[in-house]
Amino acid sequence: MDRKKAVVIGSGIGGLACAIRLQSLGFDTTVVEKLDAPGGRAYVRRAQGFTFDMGPTVLTVPHFIEELFALERDHARLGEPDFPEHTLGDGARVTEGTSGGPATSRYVELVPVTPFYRIYFDDGTHFDYDADPDKLRAEIEKIAPEDLDGYERFHRAAKAIFDRGFLELGYTYFGNVRSMLGVTADLFRLDAVRPLFSFVKKYFTSDKMRQVFSFEPLLVGGNPQKVPAIYAMIHFVERTWGIHFAMGGTGALVQAFVQKLEELGGTLRLDSEVERIDVVRDGRRRRTTGVTLAGGEHIEADLVVSNGDYAHTYLHLVDKEHRRINRDALVKLRKQSMSLFVIYFGYEKREGDPDLQHHNIILGPRYEELLTDIFDRKVLADDFSQYLHVPTLTDPSLAPEGHHAAYTLIPVPNNQSGLDWDALGDGFADKVLGFLDERGYIPDLKERIVYQSYVTPDYFEGTLNSYAGNGFGVEPVLIQSAFFRPHNRSEDVENLYLVGQGTQPGGGTPSVMMSAKMTAREVARDFDVPAEIANGVPAGVA
Structure with a gap:
């Protein structure tokens, strides 16, 4: 097969996973990223010696990661996954042996996290969510x-x-x-x-x-x-x-994916925002020829894969004259997921601190009503629930000695709410951190904080180009699932594909890696990639 050119827009986990697969299929693949570092939602914030994953921190199905690191040039392995037998079955138990296979271990260290989550209820009791059936x-x-x-x-x-x-x-x-x-x-x-x-x-x-x-x-x-x-x-x-954690943070996994892509011959270009997906018209047919960057540079390609937000891809990157299916009305009609308010903070350790876990879910006094406020009424309620992530309990290297790096994530309405986060942000951050202090999760927190910053739905909309500031793309309701979810192959433009949380099968780190394989399969089918390449098995991998 003559080597054709592919461009992947966005270097999120889905985009990098798809780029690795395209490179292994025989395409010369270039990833173009708007930001100054890879990761997309998995971007890393570093400040005052602290390292903060800005996005996903829960890694599951490590076999999907192992499969990516085991790929070789012209050996794409697009068949069904061969799950290790010892991880299946009703009696299966999570052990250290499931975290990182031999290929993964050459790039990044994955470790299991137990319990998966500590779930705190508003009355002060808690529940440790674990794989061990007896403990559960x-x-x-x-x-x-x-x-x-x-x-x-x-x-x-x-x-x-x-x-x-x-x-x-x-x-x-x-x-x-x-x-x-x-x-x-x-x-x-x-x-x-x-x-x-x-x-x-x-x-x-x-x-x-x-x-x-x-x-x-x-x-x-x-x-x-x-x-x-x-x-x-x-x-x-x-x-x-x-549930697993990449030592060094999810950002270490992202960097490992970049390393794998480059070893296979692929390229990552940073500070390269896409202004337009270029399309030529031949009668009723429309076909992409590559992308144009914000500075005017055209990158020619035989196919384009967008790991960007679904709505942003169609509304802002593909001219409306080329969209017969994904027209403005349909794209805007799709229900968007909620957004997030995330506070990143570093604080001093103290002897006798409460026994927090790596992953903590702190539920507020309301559950169903709060969900309705966030998703349907789109109002910022007086109460809130949050996910408190303290990765330095597993990896102390993410903070200066004697300190913890943490973030706390609060689901909030997306920007269809009309909330003014410039006016609300500081006060809301103080309220959340005050809650952690006053309720005894991190006593005297305000005295101990040495670094603090936050992002609002405006970050998702303005920096990550997420429509309406959504945090997770199209909301996964029934009428936006499976066939009714945005398709990985564009119905409007030939050789244009999508990958990531906004497409099939959905959000979450395992799903976006599954999405990458789905999209790569469609590319292999459309470009008649020989079966021995599409389903090849790298040397030394069963």
Whole structure:
């Protein structure tokens, strides 16, 4: 195959994963990134000796990472994943051996995090979410013993959804209605289309257990009251392969992906914002010829993959005369996910500090009503829930000696709310940090902080080019899932593709890596990549 040229817009995890796969397929691949460093939402902020991951910090399914690092030039391995046998099955346990395979270990060190999350309730009690089935049942018995039987039934139902929805259908690309109709009956049979929170309520009577087993879609931009119950599989994905952390932070994983891309012959260009996806017209056909950068430079390419925000890609990078399907009205009609307010802070350690964990979920006094405020009413409520991340409990190198680096993330309405974050930001940050101090999560925090900054929905809209400041792309509701989610192959422009959280299958680090393989498969099919390349197996990899 003559080597053709590919351009990938954006160096998020999905974009880099797709670029690595395209390079291994035989394309000369260039990644163009607006910012001065790679990562997109996984950008890294460094200040006063602290290192802060600005985006994703929860890594699951390390086999997907291993598969990327095992790729070789002209050996793309686009077949179904070969999950290690010891990580599957009802009795599977997460161990150190599942974190980093031999290929991964050459680039980055992954370590398991246990417990997965400590979930704090507003009354001061907490629940340690863990892969160990005995520990998990002990936590349920401690807080809601009446729900032990319900958990067993939920566990079986979640496993059935996981087996069908993830292991069997995880890499299914729903490019047409026929592909969707083939699985609809199964989804109804598994009760996987009803809202997740409603699904969870069937099995648990305790409000606390309902929150514990429904909150996870918030980590990918979904409202537990609205996402389909197929998201119950997250419980089993985490239980099967665990939650992991890249030593040095998620940014170390991003840099490792860049290293892998460059070793394969690919190129990353920073400070290179795309102004336009170039399209030529031949009758009713429209075909991309590359991209034009903000400075006017044209980069010629046989195909373009956008890892940018779905709405931004079509509304701002593809001229409307070339869009018959993804017209302005349709793009703007799609419901966007909520946004985020994230505070990055460094503080002094003290003897006798409370026993925080690496990942902490701190729930407010309301659950369902707060979700409605954020997603539907789009108002900034007086109360809030937050995800407090303290990675220096695992990797002290991320902060100066004697200090912790942390961030706390609060779901907030996206910018369709009309909230003025220039006016609200400082006060809201003080309120959140004051809460952590006054409620005893980090006592005397205000006295101990040595560095503090924050981002608002305006950062997502202005810096990351996310439509309406969304934090996770298109919201994962039922009518925006599978076939109804934006497609990885553009319906409007030939040789234009999309990848990442805004496309199929959805948000979250494993999903965007799955999205990269889906998109690469479509490219391989469209460009007639020989089967021995598309499904090749690198030397030394079974």
